[in-house]
Amino acid sequence: MIRHTLLAGVTAGAMALSFPLAAQQVPDDLTTMPEVPEGYTPATTPWGDPDFRGIWPLNDVAELPVNRPAQYGDRFWKTPEEIASEQGRVEQLEEAYEAEDEDGTIGLGHWIEYQAGSRRTSMVVSSQDGQLPDFTEEGIHRSSLMRASWVTGQTFDWVTDFDSWDRCITRGFPASMFPFRYNNGIRIFQSPGYVVIALEMLGTRIIPVAGQGEEWPAGVDGYFGNSRGRWVDGNTLEVVTDHIKPGASVLNVATRGVPSGNTIPMSESASVTERFHMVGPDTITYEMHYSDPVVWEDDFTLRYNWSRDDDYEFFEYACHEGNVQVRNYITADRTKREQEYARGAMVDEIDPDAGPPPAMDPASRGTQNRNTQGD
Template sequence: MPRTLFLIGAASLALALPAAAQEVPEDLTVMPPVSDAYRPSLTSWGEPDLRGSWPINDIADLPVNRPERYGDRFWKTAEEMAAEQGKVDALEEAYEVEDEQSTIGLGHWIEYQAGVRRTSMVVSPADGRLPEWTDEGRRRSALMRSSWLIGQTYDWTDDFDSYDRCITRGFPAAMYPARYNNGLRIFQSPGQVAIVIEMLGTRIIPVGEGGHWPEAVTGWYGSSRGRWVDHNTLEVETTNLTTGASVFSNGTLGVPANNTTPVSEQAKVVERFTMVGPDTITYEMTYEDPVVWTAPFTLRVNWTRDDDYQMFEYACHEGNVQLRGYITSDRARREQEYARGLMLEPVGENAGPPPAMDPAAGGLKRRED
């Protein structure tokens, strides 16, 4: 499971290069449009060349939602950046100590770099925060199961989320940083773009004419169709997403907690991969799902090229023995509580959650951290 098998899913040892310098406007409440000035090199078949390694450790310290202390600002002040320098120095020192001692510990496992000038990934709405869920979105969230929830019982594999089960972090969750294994690698061939995701998955994106899958066909990464726009941008529309995974996953800062942000049958994602320099892609993602969210929203981040980055096997698999450990230990706990008179019913072979613990009954306590 992602939270307990981090030693098996070894973190990549190569750190991302510092993010490309961002032009900060004088008015820190303004987000400039994505630049279209750069003309990238072309592949041998004439398409903008996005190929390379784009680890996103250097934006892992950037929250999705804007913290309230930044008010209506998209950008931090120079004074705020200076105050964060101590955290930057501490991270660099941790890496250096482990390198000198030939050890691998938290310094390399927790793979992020401090010092991002932005205040949030959200650029729309303008307040830098995700919109509210609909009533139906809240209802669907309450029905989701995850090891991140407190007070939940475990009796079968569907008591865990898709990330727990080593299937997928979800989409677009997989396109955003966790605390480790943050490598993204882009390959291209005529009519196709592939994105290898170091943590659980590979996306194959057809580029050019053609439609989406039939409505009844779904996938964890959905049905993606790309096209080249302007002279430096790949635009990708994704539909037909399998419901069940969370839109965002824990490990990315500033997202709804507990891996229980639902995806509905109407979810649609539009991504724009724009080369704004030889070593920088601006990645912009607009998410729309009227069943779950009260409004669409857009996130924008910069990816920095690091072709020396090493991608390692994320050795997480659906047969994960931790699932059995959760289930057997939770059943044993409930049997003991029954024996002490703390539960009204014994645990049967096909036991499900008691009503007080059933998320559909609204009796579930959620993790606040």
């Protein structure tokens, strides 16, 4: 599932101005971010827990970036005029969908369509500039050693030259809790003592609540980590996760506004605190606080809304089926280097029996743009 397509479409009925104002919570001062409202009391399950069961696809926030684009300055919110200017694009794309339907040529437009029009300018709410903090020196170093199909200029000799997402293992955590361009479905199941979050793309989280979970012993980790949940104020699920297995990028490059390369590192010190606030019958405000002092100069918090859509249907994410791209990348890259050697452009001949060791120091090429996070 390498070199993921980044085209997208927009459904016209999804403009933010059609969202309930309470869900958007747009203040008069667009440079301020209000607190999450706490007044809503959700229904309860038969055993008495707040009832979060349902389907919560992330399509309506697929255009919301993590880092704020410079055009919005220090504003957390777009102006009404900026939202209105998006309507032309929405209508144009809807016409394209109709043409696909009429011609019987349904393709990428429908495959990865999403809803757009959020009034928010970024997911980052922990800083006025709407930007993720900088890496520490150690974070820069660890990023330079990560490898992925998204990294420009690196070579490919073995499966370890690809990240866990390239290899259909996992998007990682907390990356899996943020939108991509397709397969954005999230479904919540509950049973006494547990909340289960089923992800349409690669994975399921099982979260013990009400004291059911125990912290894992030292040396034990997992890509989704060790999560323990508790109910707060009758409308919020708070989940603390540690023991997260390093390796996958903390945030995926295909989530808008994330630094390039899919090479955001994680140390063993990383911890995540999530708060799932039910703020209305069909809205959850998801808030994620991330801490990893080895990699980042400061903690940060991301926040965005989930919208219920129980008519949404999960599509099979058959990432492993026909995933020939890992071999294709290796074969094509070795062939390219053999041709460069034949032309005298390379000093060292390519060993046709080369195994897992990379053919070059991963910090020597393709990392010059990763000394900082980038845009």
